[in-house]
Amino acid sequence: MNTAYNETGLYNLSVLKESKRWLKQHFIEANQFHKIKETYPSPFYHPNFLIRVLLFVAALLALSGVTGILSLLALGIDEGEVFLSFMCLLYGVGSFFFLEKVFIENNHHYKSGVNEALIYHSCGFTIGGIMGIFDFNVHFGLFACFIVLSFAAIRYLDLVCTICAILSFVGIIFYEFNNAGGIFQQIIPFVLIICFTPIYFFVKKIKPISDLKFWSNNLLIVEALSLLFIYAAGNYLVVRELSIEMMDLYLEEGTDIPFAFIFYTLTILIPIAYLYFGVKNKDMVLIRVSLIVIAFSVFTFKYYYSFGHPEITFTVAGLILLAISILLLSYLKTPRQGFTRENLLTEKWANMNAEAFIISQTMGGNQVTVKEEFKGGGGGFGGGGATGGY
């Protein structure tokens, strides 16, 4: 399947973005950048992140108005549920066309916020319509989710759709095997591992292919999520709690889930393997995922073997983290084995102002505990900010 966007435009846009990063870190000169900018013009309207959020919110509000009017009309006809579902489907598919014609083709929007709003809106109605037609059957619903979301992810290069498509894929596996019952329920973790391992290697293999370059971010997400799912499927905490929650597994005192030792081993081994291969192959995806899953593995063991003193755990964990990071920082003073502590190219999301805000938020708790005593109870204010939209 092709993307809905003009490919030359996409390529030029990514050339511009990339050379802008180089310019920022003074790898290239300003006049070089201007020459590049002239030679690689991009017709797309692709504003910065905040304007995207702004446009997204506004577009969603506007779309809800459109939906409201149409639903008033449709409800007025009153031909029963199936008719309504067909209308939903029609409306969803229609808004896909509207998006392509009006915003992508004529106005050259590319990930502008309006695009995303329309994509999610269309996906929602298409999926809702299909589900309604099949009388909200879960099988069809999950498959519809997977197909529609994959379509949107591939055609519009959308990352949120990619994530949701993978989630619905996991949902399909989980639901089908869970329904089959018996032994099938117990092998769900292994099925997930068996599914996602080839997916991971396949994605890694096809990522460098030049024809797939526009999807590199989508593939990156698939890669990272596959790693996460392989880990989660083998994690003792996840398996145990899900077995108890979803499959009504009842564990008596002193008994354990089936294959418990396998899950214990996987909980320990997978993070170590990720980190090892990440460092060995200089694979940042693996390294980043491994950091997350190491933290979760520690949490898993603390969850079942806790000494009842979270504050000591915090302090010790903090000390260990500080020690590790300071050691690594001094170790990497000069680049070693291709790793450096210096900031080579700025990441899109890295921003000092954002960091400041995060600091004040994570700290919020401490300040408040001091004040709470002083303030005393007061009347509640029922979240007016959230309800005021309509």
Added chain:
Amino acid sequence: MTNEILNDLFKKGFVTEDQFKKLNLITSGQLVSVFYELRSLLYLGVMLFTTGMGILIYENIGDLGHIISIIVLCILIVICFWYAFKHAVPFTNEQVKSQTPYYDYVLLMGSLLFISVQGYLQFQYDILDNALEYSTLLTAAFFFFIAYRFDHLGILSLAITALASFWSISLSPQKWYSGDFFSDSDLHIIAIIFSVVVAALALVLDWKGVKKHFTFTYLNFCTLIFFVANIVGLFDEGMYGIYLLLIYGGCVFTYYMARWKKSFLFLLYALIAAYIGTTFLLADTILEDALEIWFFYSIASCGGFIYFIIKYKNYFTRES
């Protein structure tokens, strides 16, 4: 992808051979930066350590060991700030690049531990009991000093948070869920005054050329407090007209701020606040129970807004 772009640009002669060699190291993945990973680890370490310490002290209030732990903490704080002063550059009004990779985090740790000790002393020794609020003010003053002296945006936002909590305004989105963002009935008036005064001060400082890069953080906090306080006022009292006017006034202000600071976060705040305000007004006056008009209203207003942003996109282009 990035490698392909680099090769393409090199072949067409946009990048010199020297630059190509340097960049190729990065784009081909031979040289990998773990800058953000290490910083995140440091940050997490500082957070976990100071939080753990804070809880540890509160839980052991009155125990024999507490004096020792306080002394240990004080020593740690002294070490942190000693390090900070040792590596500090002389004060300037410009942005300062941190001297060592750990510098910002050492400062942050010192400041967070300072809060723990200060809070502990408050509870342990009742001398400060009547003056609880003033010790918060003291913390704020101390943080402002640290933030300006060592040029630390994170501590600046801590300082603003502390100053706001001196006026009993708590500044955390987490509070929204529990619904006690402003628990006292008059608090929103204080919050409005607070935000206006602080914003004015920040603008004066900016105008004087003192730490211009701090202005964004100030304005961010102020606009948030201002709009939320006004919306609370809108729903709380009979006389909502005043608050509505204040919201519109704030929107005009934030519009200019958004253009000036080239940051559209402000515009987003303004849009949401204005939308809630206007919708409230309409709901109270003409649109009492006409559902259809509601939908037309949302299409027209938001469609108009999108059109405005896209139409005047050059107006909003930003440098970076």
